[in-house]
Amino acid sequence: AANPEHLRARLGSALTKVLRRSNMKDAQDLVNELATAELTPFLAGRRFTVAAELAIVEGKFEDAVKLAEQGIAANPADPWPDFAKARALGFKKDVGAGPAFDAVLAKNKVAPIFYFDGATLLQQMGRLDDALALMDKYETQFKNVKFPDSTGKEESYLGRDDRYWLARGDIALAAGKDDLAMTAYESAIAAKSINQVRANYSKA
Numbered sequence: 001a002a003n004p005e006h007l008r009a010r011l012g013s014a015l016t017k018v019l020r021r022s023n024m025k026d027a028q029d030l031v032n033e034l035a036t037a038e039l040t041p042f043l044a045g046r047r048f049t050v051a052a053e054l055a056i057v058e059g060k061f062e063d064a065v066k067l068a069e070q071g072i073a074a075n076p077a078d079p080w081p082d083f084a085k086a087r088a089l090g091f092k093k094d095v096g097a098g099p100a101f102d103a104v105l106a107k108n109k110v111a112p113i114f115y116f117d118g119a120t121l122l123q124q125m126g127r128l129d130d131a132l133a134l135m136d137k138y139e140t141q142f143k144n145v146k147f148p149d150s151t152g153k154e155e156s157y158l159g160r161d162d163r164y165w166l167a168r169g170d171i172a173l174a175a176g177k178d179d180l181a182m183t184a185y186e187s188a189i190a191a192k193s194i195n196q197v198r199a200n201y202s203k204a
Contacts, residue, residue: 004040011046015080018053028054045075052084056091064088079107083114090121098122098130109141112163119167128175135168162191 011034014027031051039047048071055064065088071081086100101118108114115138122131142164145157158164169184 004043007034007039007043008046011043011050014050015046015053018050018057021057024054024057041075042078045071045078045081047071048074049078049081049084052081052088056084056088059091061088061092065092077107079104079111079114082107083117086118087121090118090125093125095127097125098127098133101134105137109137112138116163116167119171123171123174128171131171132168132175132177135164135171138164139168159187160191162188165191 010030014030017023018027027050031047031054034043034047048067052064052067052071055061055067065085068081068085068088071078071084075081082100082104086097086104089097089100097118101114101122104114104118115134119131119134119138122128122134139158142157142161146154147157149155165184165188169181169188172178172181172184
């Protein structure tokens, strides 16, 4: 039998490739290869997750939801099958997408992709309040995170996170919340300039 850790790495690589829309044939070949294999709950869940993401790429959103639900059943602790389900629901413009992304965050609050991907899909659906709510959850999760700067002084993670402020500004602007958008964009500019100064300093 194949080494479980080796299969875990291969499935992780396959999931990353599908999410990046690259080398998807390799991912499909692995899903097919493991179709009849005896897998641990974790590996079975990941196989269904990769299969669900492949179905999303093909526009088969109903199939993707079903595959993701099989992944959730196989390994309820893993957030990635939930993420695939939430994405599939988002792409098919299903109102269940918002709660589905909440289910992802109930299992993992520290992976930025879950917040940003979710907010983007909810924004595309026109569910702007839900998208902003996801950004609020991101801010709540990371607002107290600090890290030392080059002098040893503690800095706020959010203060440097221009990607977050830019995403928040775009959603707020689309929702017609101009003041909120302006504040977010100003924070994005401030964060970007801090990052730029640091980048230039590090190059010197």
